[in-house]
Amino acid sequence: MKTINSRKTIRKYTKRDVSESLLRALLEKAERTPTMGNLQLYSVIVTRKAEMKAKLAPAHFNQPMVEGASVVLTFCADFRRTTLWAENRNATPGYDNFLSFLNAATDSLLYCQTFCNLAEEEGLGTCFLGTTIYNSKAIIDALQLPRLVMPVATITLGWPDEDPTLSDRLPVDSIIHNETYNDYTPARIDAFYTPKEQLEENKHFVEINNKETLAQVFTDLRYTKEANEAMSKELLKTLEEQGFTKN
């Protein structure tokens, strides 16, 4: 995993396909990821057809990666397969609740990340689309996901056609807490965030958006309270429709 040190999100891909055999091998290898009770509470929907990418694109705010990538992968929390297995084996499943959704989402996200680490080691480029849980209903409709299946992550995958600069990260001390949570004083916030705020690209970002601070770009434009709360309501409604909110 030496590739991890220079890992970048790739949004532009060449026209070269990701072969079926490579994709399958990576999806199979990633199955070694730990999973709850060895139940593998996930499914992956593979999108290769242009018409299906076009159907998915609006759910991802028409970001060009969706139609530009060789493959789009939608990772789903899936308690349906396990539930059907139980029903076919004279057993009574009880996985239509919120805890079970979070169990399956966990399985699915861990699996997704191992897949990405493996794919990047092969030289493939990936882009993680956070939009999946913003517009989950549209994705469910496009991919015909039944009850007890909920999309939690989307990856666009292809051979890189760009080499962006490495993005910054917070100092590791900002995320480590020894023994108990070490709360963030204003002085610690300054120490951890000032280097990020002083990057030329971030200063530029603040300027072109007519904001005073980088944080305001996030709170006022990228991830606003109003949009979050509206999407949060939709997400809970969709979770209920998919059958995950008995409790």
Add this chain to the structure above:
Amino acid sequence: MKTINSRKTIRKYTKRDVSESLLRALLEKAERTPTMGNLQLYSVIVTRKAEMKAKLAPAHFNQPMVEGASVVLTFCADFRRTTLWAENRNATPGYDNFLSFLNAATDSLLYCQTFCNLAEEEGLGTCFLGTTIYNSKAIIDALQLPRLVMPVATITLGWPDEDPTLSDRLPVDSIIHNETYNDYTPARIDAFYTPKEQLEENKHFVEINNKETLAQVFTDLRYTKEANEAMSKELLKTLEEQGFTKN
């Protein structure tokens, strides 16, 4: 990542410590994992002290890995740091909702899995504890996690002192769906699950538990409807207490 092919959960560790410098290097490398808007919505609580492991153990049903491992890592969905940053920068955050919890949980789980892939490449053994979301309130109390911080995964980490057999996995065709969801007929369920059901260890598992089928061991003993629904209620209550359910 050649280690992935023989990846096993390790529950027994030697007395050798995981050094501070190695742990820190791995936590830092894992920061390359993709993250929402580059906000890094996670924190990691490092438990090394025996008294703290003893405090955490009951929340993990006293599984011996917790007190037997060199290090216990609790990965948390953390919107607190970002919220405090915003508040310190004249910005108005709106991340006390369910969508934001799932955003932060996603960041945290992806980060956790890259960390595990890296740690295993170094020869370390890990065990993922699903109990974290079963007893999150007890973990929050032990680790003193404030509002907008929620534990979502725990890893025990150490140098392996066992070499268990490789566990089985479902055939990759059972998790792949091309273009749209390919629902599971009884015939497909049989094809995918029969090899697992016929493993000697699983037959033995059914027998010692006096059950008719392997699925019944899961539904009647390991993950029952009653326990899931009770824990699901607790989980939602705890999410509310941590401030994540404004919507």
